[in-house]
Amino acid sequence: MTLLARTSAAARRxxxxxxxxxxxxxxxxxxxxxxALVGATIGEDADGAWGDVLxxxxxxxxxxxxxxxxxxxxxxTGVLSTLVGAFLAWVVVMSDVPGRRAIGVLAAxxxxxxxxxxxxxxxxxxxxxxxxxxxxxxxxxxVPVPDVLAWGPVPVVLTLVAHYYxxxxxxxxAALANVGxxxxxxxxxxxxxxxxxxxxxxxxxxxxxVLSGFLLAFAEGVSNFAVxxxxxxxxxxxxxxxxxxxAISTGDAARGSxxxxxxxxxxxxxxxxxxRMTAGRSYSTITxxxxxxxxxxxxGWRWPLGGLAWIVVAATAIVPGIVLAVSTVLQRTNRLxxxxxxxxxxxxxxxxxxxxxxxxxxxxxVMQALGGTLALGVTVALGAVVIGTLAAQVVRSLPRARxxxxxxxxxxxxxxxxxxxxxxxxxxxxxxxxxxxxxxLYGTFWIIVLAGVAASLPFAFQTSKAAxxxxxxxxxxxxxxxxxxxMRRFGRVTLPLVSRGLVNGGLLVFVTMVRDLSVVVLLxxxxxxLLSMMTFRYASEGFAQQANAITxxxxxxxVTATLVARTLGDGRDARRGQDRRPA
Amino acid sequence: MHTPRRTGRRALAALLPLALGLAACSxxxxxxxxxxxxxxxxxxxxxxxxxxxxxxxxxxxxAFTSRIASIEESFEAEYPGIDVVASDISSSELITRLxxxxxxxxxTADVAYVSDAPVVVSELLADGVLLPYVPERVADALPEEHxxxxxxxxxxxxxxxxxxxxxxxxxPVSNLWELTEPEWSGKVVLVDPNARGxxxxxxxxxxxxxxxxxxxxxxxxGAPVVLDEGVADAGLxxxxxxxxxxxxxxxxxxxxxxxxxxxxxxxxxxxxxxxSDRRDNADEGWALQVASGVVPSPGIVFPALLGVTANAxxxxxxxxxxxxxMGDETExxxxxxxxxxxxxxxxxxxxxxxxxxxxxxxxxxxxQIDVEATAERRDDVADFLLTIQ
Numbered sequence: 016m017t018l019l020a021r022t023s024a025a026a027r028r029x030x031x032x033x034x035x036x037x038x039x040x041x042x043x044x045x046x047x048x049x050x051a052l053v054g055a056t057i058g059e060d061a062d063g064a065w066g067d068v069l070x071x072x073x074x075x076x077x078x079x080x081x082x083x084x085x086x087x088x089x090x091x092t093g094v095l096s097t098l099v100g101a102f103l104a105w106v107v108v109m110s111d112v113p114g115r116r117a118i119g120v121l122a123a124x125x126x127x128x129x130x131x132x133x134x135x136x137x138x139x140x141x142x143x144x145x146x147x148x149x150x151x152x153x154x155x156x157x158v159p160v161p162d163v164l165a166w167g168p169v170p171v172v173l174t175l176v177a178h179y180y181x182x183x184x185x186x187x188x189a190a191l192a193n194v195g196x197x198x199x200x201x202x203x204x205x206x207x208x209x210x211x212x213x214x215x216x217x218x219x220x221x222x223x224x225v226l227s228g229f230l231l232a233f234a235e236g237v238s239n240f241a242v243x244x245x246x247x248x249x250x251x252x253x254x255x256x257x258x259x260x261x262a263i264s265t266g267d268a269a270r271g272s273x274x275x276x277x278x279x280x281x282x283x284x285x286x287x288x289x290x291r292m293t294a295g296r297s298y299s300t301i302t303x304x305x306x307x308x309x310x311x312x313x314x315g316w317r318w319p320l321g322g323l324a325w326i327v328v329a330a331t332a333i334v335p336g337i338v339l340a341v342s343t344v345l346q347r348t349n350r351l352x353x354x355x356x357x358x359x360x361x362x363x364x365x366x367x368x369x370x371x372x373x374x375x376x377x378x379x380x381v382m383q384a385l386g387g388t389l390a391l392g393v394t395v396a397l398g399a400v401v402i403g404t405l406a407a408q409v410v411r412s413l414p415r416a417r418x419x420x421x422x423x424x425x426x427x428x429x430x431x432x433x434x435x436x437x438x439x440x441x442x443x444x445x446x447x448x449x450x451x452x453x454x455x456l457y458g459t460f461w462i463i464v465l466a467g468v469a470a471s472l473p474f475a476f477q478t479s480k481a482a483x484x485x486x487x488x489x490x491x492x493x494x495x496x497x498x499x500x501x502m503r504r505f506g507r508v509t510l511p512l513v514s515r516g517l518v519n520g521g522l523l524v525f526v527t528m529v530r531d532l533s534v535v536v537l538l539x540x541x542x543x544x545l546l547s548m549m550t551f552r553y554a555s556e557g558f559a560q561q562a563n564a565i566t567x568x569x570x571x572x573x574v575t576a577t578l579v580a581r582t583l584g585d586g587r588d589a590r591r592g593q594d595r596r597p598a
Numbered sequence: 599m600h601t602p603r604r605t606g607r608r609a610l611a612a613l614l615p616l617a618l619g620l621a622a623c624s625x626x627x628x629x630x631x632x633x634x635x636x637x638x639x640x641x642x643x644x645x646x647x648x649x650x651x652x653x654x655x656x657x658x659x660x661a662f663t664s665r666i667a668s669i670e671e672s673f674e675a676e677y678p679g680i681d682v683v684a685s686d687i688s689s690s691e692l693i694t695r696l697x698x699x700x701x702x703x704x705x706t707a708d709v710a711y712v713s714d715a716p717v718v719v720s721e722l723l724a725d726g727v728l729l730p731y732v733p734e735r736v737a738d739a740l741p742e743e744h745x746x747x748x749x750x751x752x753x754x755x756x757x758x759x760x761x762x763x764x765x766x767x768x769x770p771v772s773n774l775w776e777l778t779e780p781e782w783s784g785k786v787v788l789v790d791p792n793a794r795g796x797x798x799x800x801x802x803x804x805x806x807x808x809x810x811x812x813x814x815x816x817x818x819x820g821a822p823v824v825l826d827e828g829v830a831d832a833g834l835x836x837x838x839x840x841x842x843x844x845x846x847x848x849x850x851x852x853x854x855x856x857x858x859x860x861x862x863x864x865x866x867x868x869x870x871x872x873x874s875d876r877r878d879n880a881d882e883g884w885a886l887q888v889a890s891g892v893v894p895s896p897g898i899v900f901p902a903l904l905g906v907t908a909n910a911x912x913x914x915x916x917x918x919x920x921x922x923x924m925g926d927e928t929e930x931x932x933x934x935x936x937x938x939x940x941x942x943x944x945x946x947x948x949x950x951x952x953x954x955x956x957x958x959x960x961x962x963x964x965x966q967i968d969v970e971a972t973a974e975r976r977d978d979v980a981d982f983l984l985t986i987q
Contacts, residue, residue, distance in 0.1 A: 073984040080987075146787055146846045147867040148857035244849035248790060251847060251987055261793035264690040265980060266717035347883045348856070436691060440698040447702025457704045537695045541683050552664045552686060557852055557878060 029501045030412040034419050037406045041426040044469035048433055048441035049279070055272045055437075064269035068277075077258060077270070078277065084168065084247070084254040085237045085278070089285075091172035092179055092236030097229045099176060100183025101221075103324055107184075108191040109217065112321035119188065120578065121328035126181030127526050127573030128335050129566050131241045134174045136338040138246070141165045146249050149350055166250040171243050175236050177331040182235070183228030185519050186481055190224035191217065192515065193485050223484040226289050227477035234282055234431040234473060259434060271434060278432040286428050290421075336570070343564040359560035375564045384544040385568065390460070391545065392529040392576075395467035396521040402468065403427065403475025404517060407483050408505060427476035430469050435533025442466045442538060463538045470534045474523040482516025483509065522580040526573045530566075639917055640734055647921070650914035652679040657915035660696065661711040662689040662902070665937035672933045673922055680915055689714040690795060693721060700727040700909065708916035710905050711923070713754070714795045716802075716973035718903055719747050728905035733921035736947055744946040747969060750901030751924050751935075753944040755873045755888075756800045757897030757964050759858050761866040762887035769889035770868065774811070775818040777868070778839035786840060787857045787869035790847040792983055796900065800870060802972050802979045803898045803965050804833035810894035811836055817893060834979070838986045851875070859884030870897055873956065874942030888942075890962050899944060899959070900967045925950060 056064050068078050100122075106112050107119040125133065142151030143160040153160050163169055194217055202216040240256045247253065255274050263271035343360065347353030356362075362374040375381050406427055410420045430438070442465065446456040456462040486509055494504040510517075532547045539548055546569050553562035642650075651657070657680060659666060670682040687695065689712050699706035710728055712718055722728040732740070732749045744750040760769050771777060777786050791797040804811060808831035815823040815832060823832045848854060851871055858869040861883050873888045889896050904923060906916045925931025929951045930939055939945070941956035952958060 067981075071981075073981050076984040076987040145784070146848060146853070146857045147785070147863060148853075148860045149862075244793070245853075248793075248849050249846050257793065257849075261790065263694075264688075264793060265791075265795050265798050265976075266690065266693070266714065266721065267977070267980070268694070347881065348852075350860070350883060352862075353883055436694055440694055443695070443698040443704060444702045447699060447704030455704055457699075457702070536687055536691050537698070539685070541685055551688075555688060556664050557875070559852070 030409060033405060034409045034413060034416070034423075037402070037409050037423060038419065040402055041406070041423060041472075043445070044465065045426045045430055045433075045472065047445060048438050048469070049429065051441045051444065052272045052276060052433060052437055056269055056276065061269040061272075064267075064273045068270060068273045076253075077262075078255075078274070081253040081255045081258045081274075082277065082281075084243070084252055085256070085281070087168055088172055088175065088239075088243065088254055089233045089237035089281075091168070092175040093229045093233035095172065095176040096180040096232035096236075097183045097225055099180040099327060100185075100228055100232075101187045101225055103180070103184050103327065104187035104191055105217070106320060106324045108188050109194075110317075110320065112317055112324060114321065114325065118324050118328055120581065121332040122184045123181055123577045123581070124328075124332040124574055125178050125335070126185075126523070127577055128178070128332070128339065128570050129241075129530055130175065130178045130239055131245065132339040132563075132566065132570075133177045133331070133335045134170075134242045134245050135342065136335040137170050137174050139338060141170065162250060166246055167252045168247070170246045171252070171254075172236075174242050174246065175239055176232075177335070178242075179232040179235050180327075180331070182231045182523065183225065185523065186224040186228045186231075186478060186516075187221055189478075189516050189519050190221040190481060190485060193512075194220055222292075224481040226292065227481040230286065230289055230428065231473060231477055233285055234428065237278060237281070238431050263434065263436060268437075272437065275432060275434050275437065279429045282429055282432050283425055286425060290424065339563060339567055339570065343560050343567055345560065348559040359564055375561055375568075380544060381546075381549065381565070381568070384546045384549050385572070387460075387544050388529050388546040388569070389572065391463060391467060391535075392525040392572075394464050395471060395528045396525040398464060398468040399471045399475035399524045400479070400517055400521045403472055403477075403520060404479040404483075404513075406472075406476050407479035408509070410480065411483050424476075427472050429473075430471070431473050433470075435470065435531070435535075436537060438466060438470060438534055439537030442469075457538075458540050458542070460543050463535050463543060466534050466538055467528050467531065470531065471524040471527055474527065475520045478516050478520030478523065479513070482513035482520075486512050518580050518583060522577060525576055529572055530569050637913070639731060639913075644735065644921075647914055647918050648677065651912070651918040652677065654912040654915045655679060656681045656683065657709060657912050657919050658683045658707045659685070659709040659711060659919060660692050660707040661686045662692055662713050663711070663937075666711065668937045669919075669923060669934070672936075673919060676922070676934075677918070680918070682919070690717070693717055696722060696727050696907065697725070700725070700907070703909065705911070706907050706909055708907060708910040708912045709919050710907065711751075711902065712905070713900070713902050715748075715750075715901050715903055715967070715969045716799060716976050717795060718905075719969050720973040722905070723747055726908050729908055731904075731906050731917050731920050733917070733924055735921060736924045739947045739949040741946070741948065743966065743968070744901060748903040748905045749920065749924070750903050750946045752902050752938045752946060753899040753959075753966075754796075754902060755897060755899050755942065755944075755962075755964055756796050756870050757873050757962070758868060758889040758892055759855075759871045759873070759875075759886050760868045760889050761858055761860075761863060761885050763861050763885035764863060764866050769887075769892060771889065771892060773814055773818045773893045774836065774895075775815050775839075777845075778836065778843050780843070782843060782868070784844040784846060785865075785867040786843070786845045787848060787854050787867045788845065789849065789851055789854060789870075792980060793849065797870070798976060798980055799900055799967055799972055800898050801837055801983060802976045803967055804836055805831055805979050806833070806968070806971055806975055807894065807965060808833045814894040828985075830982075834982055837983065841983075841986050855884060855886060856882070859886040861885050872942065873962075874940050876942055876956070877940060888957060888962065890957050892963075895963050895965045897964050898967050899962075899964045901946070901969070902938075 055061060067073055103118065103122045107115045107122065138151060140152045141160050141164055143154050143162065143165040144150055145162055145166060198216060199212060202212045207215065237254065238256055240260050243252065243254045243257050247257065255278050259271045259274040262274065344355045344357060345351065345353060346356045358374060360374045360376050364373045406423050410423055413419060442462055443457060446462050449455045490508050491504055494508050499507065530547050532551050535545060535547065539545055546565055550562045550565045553565065659682065661684060664686045666684045666686050670684045673682050674680065692710065692712050693714060696706065696710060718728065728748065730748050732745050737745065776782060789797045791801040811832040812823050823835060825835050826838065829835045829838055854869040854871045855875050858867055858871065859879065868889065876886050878884060879886055904920045906913065910916045922934050925935030925947065931945065931950045939953050941953045944952055944959050
C-alpha cells in the first residue's frame with residue numbers, strides 16, 4: 016500500500032481525524048512548553064547549562080547523586096504505593112473483611128491531604144535531635160531514633176507512599192469492580208485456593224490499572240519537592256526535584272530546565288518499559304455476558320487482613336488529618352507547650368498574636384478564594400477528563416499507529432515533570448499577546464484553566480486508559496452490527512461502561528488542582544483569588560497556623576468531593592448491577 | 599572575573615513563539631501609556647505627578663511580601679482616585695513572571711517590589727525589564743548605595759542567631775571560624791544556599807570579604823589560613839570547613855528559627871536567619887537573639903528594591919506608589935512605611951529613625967552587600983558549593 020493510499024484510507028476514518036485533533040491539543044498544551052524548556056537550555060543564554068550538569072565538577076552534586084535519589088524515591092514510591100493500594104482495593108472490593116466500606120472511604124483520603132501534612136505527622140513522631148529544636152514524640156518518651164528513620168530516603172519514601180497509594184487504590188478498585196464473578200468462579204472450579212485465585216487470576220486482569228497507578232505514583236514521587244526538601248535536606252539527601260527548584264530559585268533557570276528534561280527522559284523510559292510489559296495482551300473484563308463481582312471469603316484470614324488494612328488507613332488518613340487539624344489550633348507553631356486556641360480560625364485582630372492578623376473564617380477573602388478554587392477545580396477536571404478520554408480512545412482505536420499512540424501517551428504523561436513555574440512562563444508566552452482575532456487570555460480565569468488542564472492530563476489520561484482497556488471489543492462490534500456510528504457507539508456503549516473510571520480521573524484532577532500552587536502562581540491575578548495562593552502567602556510570612564487552616568479547608572473540600580464521587584459511582588453500580596444480572 | 603551567568607529565563611519565554619512557528623506574534627514592545635516616552639519624571643512636581651496618576655486611575659504592583667495589602671489600603675485612602683491592584687508572590691517567581699510578561703509583550707505590573715537584588719540586577723535591569731525611579735523628595739536622605747541601581751526602601755538581614763535562653767551571657771561564639779571547630783559539629787543550621795537566593799548572597803559575601811575572613815582566621819588560630827587545593831579564597835575555605843563540620847542544611851528559614859530558637863533545649867544549635875524574626879519570639883516560644891559583635895561579621899544586610907516596569911501602563915501612578923512606599927516626612931515614615939517599620943529590618947532613609955527594640959545597624963556589624971559585585975561572583979560561589987557537598 017502506498018503512503019498516499021494509506022493516507023486517504025486513514026482520512027476516511029473518524030478515529031484518524033480525532034487523533035489529529037487530540038495531537039493538536041497536546042502540542043499546544045504540552046509539547047510547546049516542553050519545546051520552550053529545551054530551547055531555554057541551548058544557545059547563548061543558557062551558558063553551557065548542559066555541560067555544567069552532565070560533565071563538570073558539579074555534576075555529582077547536581078545530577079548523579081540527585082538522580083540516584085530520584086530513582087530511589089520514584090521506584091520506591093511507585094512499587095510500595097502500588098502494593099499497598101492494590102491490597103486495599105482487593106480488601107475493599109472483593110473480600111469480606113469487616114468494615115471494608117469504611118476502609119474504602121478512608122483509603123481515598125490521603126491523596127486529598129497535602130503531602131507536607133503527612134511529612135509533618137512523620138516529623139512529629141520520629142524527629143530526633145539532629146537539627147535541634149523540639150524533638151518528636153518518640154524522643155520525648157526517651158526512645159532514641161536513628162537518623163535513618165528520622166531523615167533521608169526512608170522517611171521520604173514512606174511519607175510519599177502514605178500520600179500516593181490512594182492513586183493505585185482508586186484505579187485498582189475501579190478495575191476490580193468490573194471483574195465479573197464468572198471469571199473468579201471458573202478459576203475456583205480448577206480447585207485453586209481462594210488466595211491463589213486472587214493472586215493468579217484477579218490481579219493480572221487489573222494489570223492496566225496497576226500499571227497506571229504505578230506510573231502516576233512514580234511520576235508524583237520524582238516530582239514531589241516539599242517532602243524531600245523537608246525530610247531529606249538535613250542529611251543532604253537530594254532528588255532532582257530539590258536540585259531543580261534550588262536552581263530556579265537561585266536564579267539559574269537554564270540548569271533547572273536541564274534537570275527537568277532529565278526527569279522527562281527518565282519518565283519516558285519508565286513509560287516505555289511499562290508499555291512493553293502490557294503490549295499485545297487483552298485485559299478486557301467487561302464483556303457482553305456480564306455477571307456480578309464475587310466476593311472472596313477469607314475465612315481465618317479475615318481479621319488479620321482487616322487489621323492490616325485498618326492500620327494502613329488509620330496511619331495515613333486519620334493520623335495526618337488529626338495532626339493537620341491540631342496544628343491549626345496550637346497557640347505556637349507545631350508545639351503543644353503554648354496551649355490551644357481557636358484564634359487562628361475565628362479570632363478578632365489582636366496585635367499580640369501573629370502581627371494582628373484575624374482568624375481565617377473572619378476574612379471575606381477566604382470565601383471568595385474558596386469560590387475561585389471550586390470553579391477552577393471543577394472546570395479543569397471536566398476539561399482534562401474530556402481530553403484524556405479522547406486521547407485514550409484514540410490510542411485504543413488506532414492500535415497500529417504506534418508512533419501516534421506513543422506520542423499521545425508520552426505527551427499525556429510528562430506534564431507532571433515540567434516544573435510548574437516553567438509551565439506558567441510558557442503559558443504567558445503562548446497567550447500573553449493577542450493571537451490573531453483572539454484577545455489576550457492572559458490575566459483571565461481561562462489561562463489558569465488551560466495551564467491546569469495541561470498539568471493534570473496525566474491523571475485523566477491514565478485513568479481513562481485503564482478504564483477503556485477493560486471494555487471488550489465484542490461490545491463495540493455488536494454495536495457496529497446495529498449500524499451505529501463511531502461517535503454513537505462511544506457515547507452509548509463505551510462511555511457508560513467506563514464512567515466510574517472517568518469519575519475517578521476527574522476526582523484526582525480536582526483534588527490536585529485545588530491545592531496546586533506551582534502551576535497557577537505565575538498566572539493568578541487579584542481578580543482570580545485561590546485558596547492555594549492564600550496558603551502560600553501565610554506560610555511565606557511565617558503564619559503557619561493560618562496557612563494550615565486554609566490547607567485544612569482545602570483538604571475538607573477534597574475529601575467532600577471524594578465522598579460525593581464515591582456515592583455517585585456506587586449509585587451507578589447499583590443500577591448497573593440490576594441491569595447486568597444474567598438472564 | 600566572570601560575567602554573571604545568563605540563565606535562560608528569558609529564553610524560556612522568548613523561544614516559545616519560535617517553537618510554535620508563531621514568530622509573527624512577537625511584536626515590538628507596546629507604547630501603552632507613556633512607558634518609554636520622553637517624560638522627564640524627575641522634573642515633574644509632586645502635584646503634577648498626582649494629577650497624572652489620578653488620570654490613570656490604577657496601578658498594578660507585584661510584591662514579594664503580603665504586607666503590600668496594608669499599603670494598598672492606606673494608599674487608596676490617601677489617593678481615593680487610584681485603585682491599587684496588588685499581587686504577592688515570592689521574589690524568584692516574581693522575577694520569572696516579569697521577564698516572561700516582558701518577552702510576551704503582555705499586560706504586566708507597573709511597580710515591582712522585590713528582593714533577590716543580584717538576580718534583579720543581572721536579569722531585569724540588564725534586559726530593560728525594570729527601570730529605576732528615585733523620588734526626588736527622598737533622594738538626599740538616601741545613601742548612594744540605596745539609590746542605585748534601583749531604589750531600596752528597607753534592608754533585611756541574614757545573620758548568625760543563637761538561643762538566648764541557653765546563652766544568657768551573650769553569643770556563644772565570638773569568631774565565625776569557631777563554627778568550623780569540632781565543638782560546633784552538627785550544631786550550625788542554615789538554609790541550603792543552593793536552594794535559596796538570600797543564603798547564596800550570604801555565601802557570596804563571605805567570598806567577597808575574603809580578606810576580612812583571612813584576618814579573622816589569624817585572630818582565631820594564631821596562624822595564617824591555609825587554602826585547600828581548588829579553593830580560591832578564605833571565605834570559600836570557611837564554607838568548605840563549615841560543610842565538612844556537618845553543618846545542617848534545611849529548606850526554610852522558619853526551620854532554622856525553630857531549631858535554634860526553641861526554648862527548653864540544653865544544647866541548641868546556632869544558625870543564620872533574619873534578625874527581624876525575633877518579633878515572633880513571644881508568639882512561638884523562641885529565644886532567638888542576634889550574635890552581634892561576632893568577628894568579622896555576623897552576616898549580611900540586603901535591600902528590598904522598588905522599580906518601574908518598562909512597559910508600565912500607568913507610569914505616573916507607578917512612580918507615585920514608589921514615592922509613597924518610601925514613607926512620609928515624619929521620623930517613622932508614617933502610615934505609608936508602617937508595614938516595613940519592624941525591629942530587625944532597617945530603613946534606608948537616614949532621616950527615618952530605626953525601629954526600637956533592635957540593635958543599631960552600625961553596632962550589628964553586618965556586611966552591606968554590593969549588589970553588582972554579588973551578581974558577578976554569585977554563580978561561581980554556587981558552583982563551588984556544589985563541589986563540596
